[in-house]
Structures are given as structure tokens and as C-alpha cells.
Amino acid sequence: MGKLRIAIIGAGPCGLAQLSAFKQAEQEQQVELVCFDRQSDWGGLWLYTSKIGIDVNGEPVHSSMYRHLWSNNPKELFEYPDYTFYNHFGCYLPSHLPRVLIYDYFIGRAKANNLRQFIRFNTAVRHVDFNDDKKEFSVEIEDLNTNSFECLSFDRVIVANGHYHMPNMIAIDGLDQYPGRVIHSHEFRGADEFKNQNLLIIGSSFSADDIAVQCYKFGAKSITVSCRQKPIGYKWPSAIKDAAMITRIDGQTAHFNDGSSVDNIDAIIICTGYRHSYPFMSRRLCLQADVTEFVPANLYKSIFWIDQPFVAYLGAPRQIFSFPLFDGQAALVRDVFLGHIKLPDKNEMKIDVDKWRTREKSMSPTDFFAMVDLQTDYMKDIINLLHTYKNNQSLLTFDFDKGGEMTKRFLTNKVNDILHYRDASYESIVDTNHSKTIDICKSWIENMDDSMENLLNDYRKIL
Amino acid sequence: MGKLRIAIIGAGPCGLAQLSAFKQAEQEQQVELVCFDRQSDWGGLWLYTSKIGIDVNGEPVHSSMYRHLWSNNPKELFEYPDYTFYNHFGCYLPSHLPRVLIYDYFIGRAKANNLRQFIRFNTAVRHVDFNDDKKEFSVEIEDLNTNSFECLSFDRVIVANGHYHMPNMIAIDGLDQYPGRVIHSHEFRGADEFKNQNLLIIGSSFSADDIAVQCYKFGAKSITVSCRQKPIGYKWPSAIKDAAMITRIDGQTAHFNDGSSVDNIDAIIICTGYRHSYPFMSRRLCLQADVTEFVPANLYKSIFWIDQPFVAYLGAPRQIFSFPLFDGQAALVRDVFLGHIKLPDKNEMKIDVDKWRTREKSMSPTDFFAMVDLQTDYMKDIINLLHTYKNNQSLLTFDFDKGGEMTKRFLTNKVNDILHYRDASYESIVDTNHSKTIDICKSWIENMDDSMENLLNDYRKIL
Numbered sequence: 001m002g003k004l005r006i007a008i009i010g011a012g013p014c015g016l017a018q019l020s021a022f023k024q025a026e027q028e029q030q031v032e033l034v035c036f037d038r039q040s041d042w043g044g045l046w047l048y049t050s051k052i053g054i055d056v057n058g059e060p061v062h063s064s065m066y067r068h069l070w071s072n073n074p075k076e077l078f079e080y081p082d083y084t085f086y087n088h089f090g091c092y093l094p095s096h097l098p099r100v101l102i103y104d105y106f107i108g109r110a111k112a113n114n115l116r117q118f119i120r121f122n123t124a125v126r127h128v129d130f131n132d133d134k135k136e137f138s139v140e141i142e143d144l145n146t147n148s149f150e151c152l153s154f155d156r157v158i159v160a161n162g163h164y165h166m167p168n169m170i171a172i173d174g175l176d177q178y179p180g181r182v183i184h185s186h187e188f189r190g191a192d193e194f195k196n197q198n199l200l201i202i203g204s205s206f207s208a209d210d211i212a213v214q215c216y217k218f219g220a221k222s223i224t225v226s227c228r229q230k231p232i233g234y235k236w237p238s239a240i241k242d243a244a245m246i247t248r249i250d251g252q253t254a255h256f257n258d259g260s261s262v263d264n265i266d267a268i269i270i271c272t273g274y275r276h277s278y279p280f281m282s283r284r285l286c287l288q289a290d291v292t293e294f295v296p297a298n299l300y301k302s303i304f305w306i307d308q309p310f311v312a313y314l315g316a317p318r319q320i321f322s323f324p325l326f327d328g329q330a331a332l333v334r335d336v337f338l339g340h341i342k343l344p345d346k347n348e349m350k351i352d353v354d355k356w357r358t359r360e361k362s363m364s365p366t367d368f369f370a371m372v373d374l375q376t377d378y379m380k381d382i383i384n385l386l387h388t389y390k391n392n393q394s395l396l397t398f399d400f401d402k403g404g405e406m407t408k409r410f411l412t413n414k415v416n417d418i419l420h421y422r423d424a425s426y427e428s429i430v431d432t433n434h435s436k437t438i439d440i441c442k443s444w445i446e447n448m449d450d451s452m453e454n455l456l457n458d459y460r461k462i463l
Numbered sequence: 464m465g466k467l468r469i470a471i472i473g474a475g476p477c478g479l480a481q482l483s484a485f486k487q488a489e490q491e492q493q494v495e496l497v498c499f500d501r502q503s504d505w506g507g508l509w510l511y512t513s514k515i516g517i518d519v520n521g522e523p524v525h526s527s528m529y530r531h532l533w534s535n536n537p538k539e540l541f542e543y544p545d546y547t548f549y550n551h552f553g554c555y556l557p558s559h560l561p562r563v564l565i566y567d568y569f570i571g572r573a574k575a576n577n578l579r580q581f582i583r584f585n586t587a588v589r590h591v592d593f594n595d596d597k598k599e600f601s602v603e604i605e606d607l608n609t610n611s612f613e614c615l616s617f618d619r620v621i622v623a624n625g626h627y628h629m630p631n632m633i634a635i636d637g638l639d640q641y642p643g644r645v646i647h648s649h650e651f652r653g654a655d656e657f658k659n660q661n662l663l664i665i666g667s668s669f670s671a672d673d674i675a676v677q678c679y680k681f682g683a684k685s686i687t688v689s690c691r692q693k694p695i696g697y698k699w700p701s702a703i704k705d706a707a708m709i710t711r712i713d714g715q716t717a718h719f720n721d722g723s724s725v726d727n728i729d730a731i732i733i734c735t736g737y738r739h740s741y742p743f744m745s746r747r748l749c750l751q752a753d754v755t756e757f758v759p760a761n762l763y764k765s766i767f768w769i770d771q772p773f774v775a776y777l778g779a780p781r782q783i784f785s786f787p788l789f790d791g792q793a794a795l796v797r798d799v800f801l802g803h804i805k806l807p808d809k810n811e812m813k814i815d816v817d818k819w820r821t822r823e824k825s826m827s828p829t830d831f832f833a834m835v836d837l838q839t840d841y842m843k844d845i846i847n848l849l850h851t852y853k854n855n856q857s858l859l860t861f862d863f864d865k866g867g868e869m870t871k872r873f874l875t876n877k878v879n880d881i882l883h884y885r886d887a888s889y890e891s892i893v894d895t896n897h898s899k900t901i902d903i904c905k906s907w908i909e910n911m912d913d914s915m916e917n918l919l920n921d922y923r924k925i926l
Contacts, residue, residue, distance in 0.1 A: 053516065058632075149746070169516075
């Protein structure tokens with residue numbers, strides 16, 4: 001029997017986690033891995049570009065990053081068990097980091113694992129289907145350098161292109177004729193562009209609150225945050241105000257469903273999230289779910305396409321744990337595809353999914369602590385299933401209870417002080433040799449320089 | 464034999480021209496017309512929205528319109544022979560008009576012809592192929608309201624989705640890390656957003672010069688226009704300067720290939736045009752050409768797909784005449800599909816295309832007058848082929864020589880005075896009862912209100 005041919009779609013955090021997972025099993029030379037990415041370099045969403053809209057290849061710009069983005073959760077929650085921050089940077093660092101350091105960190109593991117050899121860049125996957133007769137996948141790809149097409153055969157397909165690149169736009173009466181700048185958070189690149197402006201932000205989740213405080217930090221004149229639900233209750237500075245749900249835009253005036261309105265809006269930033277988008281998957285293999293769901297209906301363990309479990313989706317659930325969740329999922333995919341773990345039959349898989357969905361549905365959508373508990377239990381469930389290799393102990397022993405508890409602490413800090421929660425420091429969960437809190441050198445709100453040099457200069461002194 | 468089933472893709476100026484053309488032949492009840500448009504209303508490119516990026520249906524925003532766009536060529540060059548401006552508005556108007564009036568005008572004819580009944584809005588065409596056995600087209604569509612798919616059969620397909628919506632981005636060293644706003648002209652919505660800024664505009668064609676003067680009009684501090692070729696030589700005001708070809712961006716500094724550079728660039732607007740994009744056409748039917756070409760290689764009369772002439776592309780050539788060109792092409796498509804005109808065999812079609820291509824290639828790419836002559840001759844060629852109906856006399860007698868001559872006059876006016884060429888007035892070519900030049904009420908450069916009310920108030924007094 002030949003090698004198992006595995007296609008991985010996307011070379012961002014999920015795709016790279018998958019390649020790393022197979023690396024851990026490399027003594028088992030049973031697989032042929034090809035990872036496709038339509039971008040010219042790795043990093044997925046984290047590959048920053050100033051550009052928006054359409055890229056040089058005619059593809060939609062993938063990244064939703066902004067220049068001054070800092071992680072909104074502590075790095076200890078997304079530290080790789082087998083590749084720590086201290087290892088990578090050689091010093092203690094604050095818990096909340098600018099995007100360039102996070103990129104440098106996770107690409108660091110990809111480099112250490114020598115993963116680049118598996119990736120075909122500038123290559124868009126156009127169509128994936130399963131051939132029932134041949135019992136294999138046909139994967140049609142386009143080489144974006146030459147615009148030539150190729151149809152390849154694979155035994156397994158891992159979908160890892162993420163779900164933070166296709167905006168979930170909402171219809172707002174009058175928005176089409178609004179006489180000013182309108183963007184979705186996907187096109188938000190820099191808070192400095194909105195200095196001295198009166199902004200309307202529409203949305204209530206992570207993008208909305210982060211872009212609001214970013215714009216405040218960089219000198220927006222006023223920021224109105226309109227959301228559908230009851231506001232979370234952040235203690236905004238006086239320049240930021242919550243508003244009720246938007247009902248219509250009339251000229252530069254925004255009207256809300258409690259009868260109030262705000263005039264002289266200079267720009268509108270729509271932070272209504274993203275949607276799952278896998279236009280290259282044949283319809284019968286294509287995940288359609290709400291991105292706010294943790295347990296999509298058709299995925300066993302939120303990963304395996306129940307009707308054709310040779311297809312795995314990585315990172316599909318709404319995430320609190322991110323990189324460690326990707327590592328856990330990727331490890332399970334590896335173990336299943338290598339035959340170390342046998343999936344139950346379709347019916348059992350459905351029963352399992354239903355169990356998790358029932359739990360999720362019973363939770364209040366605003367109860368973040370319940371979501372943390374759900375994800376903590378999910379991670380423990382995944383880890384329990386994994387096969388043991390000589391070098392995957394760090395993942396198998398990751399203390400997700402500690403992670404869950406830390407998540408609750410950080411969320412509490414955020415609600416208590418939205419402008420300073422990034423100044424808190426947390427202990428590493430995985431790096432027992434370098435697990436201590438540190439005193440921050442500069443408060444996030446005052447630190448306008450988010451270059452790597454600036455940060456490393458400040459923190460390399462701390463022993 | 465049943466009715467001929469004809470699919471029209473796109474309900475913009477081309478699609479509506481096609482429906483109007485069939486209307487002229489309506490006594491011949493031989494056709495079943497269905498026009499698909501992914502937008503929620505008609506007008507194609509001219510359907511303005513403030514939004515950029517992705518729309519509520521997850522489709523790319525189609526429009527490239529900006530708030531303060533005025534036509535850059537005189538309305539007399541795109542007046543419908545069978546539906547005049549004077550008829551529509553009931554008064555004399557300036558030759559250069561704001562976009563809202565142009566939209567109102569061409570939609571006016573669509574309404575008068577009762578065309579809405581043929582259009583399925585919010586419907587994206589996903590795949591078109593020809594079934595060689597059944598001798599018909601399969602057209603797969605997606606209803607964007609319900610996300611349901613349907614596969615329909617047609618005898619003819621007319622591709623009319625335009626080629627000014629898919630940006631032709633160019634690679635520029637350092638652009639990804641530029642610390643400011645970068646957009647393609649497709650995402651340019653308002654010059655007022657760039658007030659007091661130092662702008663870099665990259666490009667040398669119609670978008671570049673128009674966006675430059677728009678931004679000047681609305682108070683940009685400085686505008687540098689970088690282009691590959693020798694600049695056209697517009698007499699810019701002192702705030703606008705030509706620059707050589709861009710080589711790289713370093714921080715806020717732009718470097719050019721003559722060794723010069725410009726610092727403190729606040730925003731970059733990339734005006735490098737558009738590209739043909741028909742991702743829904745099966746590869747063997749899909750036009751791939753440079754949008755600067757007037758005679759694409761595979762289209763007989765720049766319309767009929769030579770290898771399968773039941774497929775017609777409308778508006779594919781680079782246009783100087785726009786609406787009348789669409790009318791002429793649509794009339795020819797109608798006459799061919801209704802059987803009044805028989806296309807020559809493949810070899811003869813190729814010989815004809817080669818003849819036109821040879822002429823186009825012999826022209827200097829900057830010789831606009833030669834391009835005008837080419838298009839004038841092309842229009843006369845098309846008109847000569849047409850069948851006669853009782854109500855298409857106005858198109859058959861359109862004086863394209865006069866149009867060509869007017870084009871040269873207007874282009875000369877533009878080169879002589881880029882800030883005031885829009886103040887010139889031209890005589891209607893088609894409306895002999897209302898063919899006179901008028902004195903402009905306000906110079907374009909001083910007229911900041913481009914609402915329909917403002918303009919009609921000013922001009923309704925002129926008798």
C-alpha cells in the first residue's frame with residue numbers, strides 16, 4: 001500500500017498545527033503531506049498587509065489584522081505546550097503582546113519544525129469532492145502565478161482556512177447612501193486613520209470592543225458602540241458610549257431602536273463578525289454553521305465531517321483557547337488518520353454531537369464562563385483520546401483546568417478595566433521553569449510603539 | 464419548437480441594453496429571457512453603495528462608484544438614440560453630469576421598457592457550461608436570499624457582468640507594511656475623506672486623473688501621481704505633481720525609478736485598473752483578455768465566443784463609446800440569436816478578428832485618437848450588419864463619425880484644462896430637436912453639491 005496522501009488547506013495557525021502534529025509522528029513514514037495556501041507566505045490571518053479588498057492575484061485579501069493589534073487574551077492561553085514563549089524569545093514578556101511578536105512566535109515553531117517544505121504557496125484550492133468509485137478526493141487547485149489548473153488525488157482532506165476572513169455583513173437601512181467612510185472590521189487597518197473623528201461602531205463582540213479602545217487610544221473624538229444585545233457593561237472612558245441597536249442611518253445621523261440618535265458620525269466600522277466560507281468544498285462536504293457556535297451540527301468532536309469523516313475541519317468552533325485547541329484537534333486528526341484511533345459509527349458520532357450541542361444550547365449566549373467551562377471540558381475530552389508519542393507529553397499534560405480558570409480571571413479583568421486589562425500578567429501554564437508574573441514596563445494605553453524591538457528592549461532586562 | 468431560452472448575466476448597462484434590444488423585436492415572441500443579477504437592484508456598476516469589501520450576501524461589493532463622481536466624457540457620447548436626455552429630464556443639462564443623473568437616466572429607459580419583469584435579483588450565477596450532448600447550456604445559480612441552488616437550461620448565454628469590478632492590483636515592494644491607508648480605486652468612495660492629506664496615486668489612466676482632480680477639489684494637501692509611462696501632460700494645479708514609476712514604499716516614503724522620492728505620504732490610492740473576471744464560466748468558455756484591449760482574441764466582433772458562438776460577451780472591449788456601443792452590440796446579439804443574421808464560419812470569424820487586432824496592435828497605446836477612429840469604424844461595422852425593425856431607426860442612423868469627432872474635441876479639452884474640461888458643452892448627436900450647447904451655471908471645480916435637485920434647479924430655467 002502506498003503512502004496516505006493528505007491535503008491540508010491553509011498554512012495559518014491551524015494548517016501549521018496540523019503539519020507540526022504529523023511531525024511528532026514522523027518516525028511513521030506513512031503519509032504524504034501537501035499544504036496549499038493562496039497567500040504568498042505562511043501565517044494565514046496573521047500575515048499582515050496594509051491592503052484591503054483584492055490582492056495581486058485577484059483573490060480576496062485574507063488578513064483581518066490591524067497595525068496596532070495586541071492580543072486580547074493573555075499569551076499563556078495560547079502558548080504551545082511544546083514550544084514556549086520563553087524558549088522562543090529568551091526573556092519574560094508581558095501577557096498581552098502586539099501582533100508582530102505573536103506572528104514571530106508561532107512562525108518560530110513552524111521554522112523549528114521545518115514545515116515550509118510541505119507548503120505550496122500562491123495556490124488556491126478551487127474544488128474538493130470525494131469520488132465514491134475511486135474512494136479518493138479530487139482536489140482542483142490553481143497556481144496563481146501561472147493561472148494553471150491541476151487536479152490532484154488525496155485520501156484525506158483537512159480544511160484549515162479559518163473563519164475570520166469572510167465578513168458577516170448586516171443590512172442597515174440607509175447605509176448604502178451614508179456620506180462617509182464605511183468599513184467592516186475586516187478592512188480596519190489602523191486606528192490612527194480615525195483620529196479626531198466621531199465614530200459609530202456596530203457590534204458587541206471582541207472586534208467591537210477592541211476597535212473601540214484602539215480608536216480611543218489613537219485619538220478618536222467620540223465613539224458610539226451600538227449593539228443588538230444588552231451591552232456587556234465595560235467601564236468605557238467618557239469618549240466611548242454604548243448605544244442601543246441601530247435601526248437606520250440618515251445622512252450622518254444614526255438612529256437606534258430606543259428612539260435615541262447620534263449626529264455627525266464621520267465613519268462607521270461594522271464589527272458584526274465573520275462567517276464560515278468554504279466555497280471550494282463540494283456542497284455535500286461543506287460546513288455551514290454560525291461562527292458563534294462551538295459545536296457545529298455536522299462535525300464529530302467539532303472536527304470530523306460525520307457523513308464523510310475523511311474530511312476534517314480544524315479550528316471550526318468559536319474559540320477561547322486558540323493555538324492549544326488547534327494543537328489538540330490536529331493531534332486527534334493525525335491519530336485518526338494514522339489509524340491509532342477508530343472513530344465510532346455515524347450514529348454514535350451524532351449522539352456525541354447532540355450531547356455537546358444540548359449543553360451549548362442550554363447556556364445563555366452571554367455567559368462566557370459557561371463557554372469557558374464547555375471548552376475546557378472539550379479540550380480534556382480531546383486530549384484523553386490521543387495516542388501517545390515520545391514527544392507529545394507536553395500536550396497530553398497541558399492543564400486545561402488552569403487555562404479555564406485563567407480565562408475567567410482575564411475576562412473579569414477586562415470587564416473591570418477595559419483600558420488596563422492588558423497590563424495584567426499571568427503565569428505560564430506549560431513552562432514550569434518560567435512561570436511567574438512580571439511587572440509591565442509601560443501600560444498598553446500609553447505604549448504607542450508596538451514594534452518588536454521596542455518591546456524586547458524593555459523586557460530583556462527582566463530576569 | 465419551443466421558445467429560445469436566453470440567459471443574460473448582469474442587469475447593469477449592458478444587460479439592460481440587451482433586454483431593451485429584445486424589446487425592439489417584441490412582436491417576435493420567440494424568446495424566453497431571464498436576466499440574473501447578484502445585486503438587489505439594477506444598475507450594475509452604477510448602483511452606488513458606501514460599502515466596500517463584502518456585501519450582506521457574502522458577495523464582493525460590485526460597485527466602483529464614488530460619491531462625487533461626475534461623468535468624465537460628455538453625455539452626448541453615451542446618449543441612447545431611442546431615449547434622449549432631454550426626453551428624460553425635460554430640460555437642457557450640462558454635458559458632464561454627476562452619477563445620480565446618469566443612473567436616473569439609464570434606469571429611466573429600463574423602466575420605460577418595463578424590463579424589471581425579466582430580472583432575478585439577489586441571484587448569483589455560479590457555473591455555466593455547454594452540454595455537448597443536449598446542445599444546451601447548464602446554468603447553475605444560487606438564490607442569495609435562501610442560499611439554495613438551481614440548475615437551469617438555456618439555449619444562449621449572454622455575459623454582461625462588466626469588467627470594472629475586479630481590481631487589477633500590482634505588486635509594490637514594501638506596500639504590505641505601509642503604515643497608512645491603502646485602497647484600490649474600487650474602494651474609493653469619497654474625495655472628502657482625504658482632505659488635508661498628502662496622497663500618492665498610482666496609475667495613469669482615467670481613474671488616476673479623475674481621482675487626482677477629485678481629491679484636489681475636496682482639499683487634499685498634495686497629490687503625487689506615479690505612472691509607468693510618460694505622463695499624459697495634464698496641466699495640473701500646483702498641488703498635483705507627476706512622478707515616475709513607483710519602485711518601493713519605505714515607511715511613509717515613496718521611491719520612484721528616476722531616483723526621486725516623496726515623503727510623508729498619508730494615503731495611497733492604487734488606480735491600476737481592472738481585470739476581466741468571469742469565474743462562473745467554465746474554462747473553455749471563459750474570456751481571458753487584457754481590459755486595455757479593444758479586440759479580444761477569441762471574440763468575433765468583440766462579442767461572440769468563436770469556439771461556441773451561442774455565448775456572447777457584452778461590453779468586453781475597452782470602451783470610448785459606452786451606452787451606444789452596448790446598444791449596438793446588444794442589437795447584433797439579438798439579430799444573430801433570432802436568426803436574422805448568420806455568423807460566418809469559424810475561420811472567417813478568426814480572419815475578421817485578426818484584421819481588427821492587427822489594426823489595434825499597429826497603434827501606439829497612447830494614441831487616443833487612433834483608438835477613437837478604431838471604435839468609430841467598429842461601431843459603423845456593427846450597425847451595418849443589423850436587421851431593420853420598425854423602431855430601431857435611431858440606432859441605425861446614429862452618426863458615429865460625429866461621435867468620434869466629438870470625442871477628439873473633448874479629449875483635447877481635457878488635456879488643455881483638466882480642471883475645467885467638464886464645463887464645456889456639446890450638441891446632442893441623436894436629438895436633433897434639442898441639439899445645442901449651453902452655458903454652464905457653475906463650474907465643476909466650484910460645484911460641491913452633486914445632488915439631482917441642485918442640478919435640475921439650476922438648469923430647468925434654460926429654454
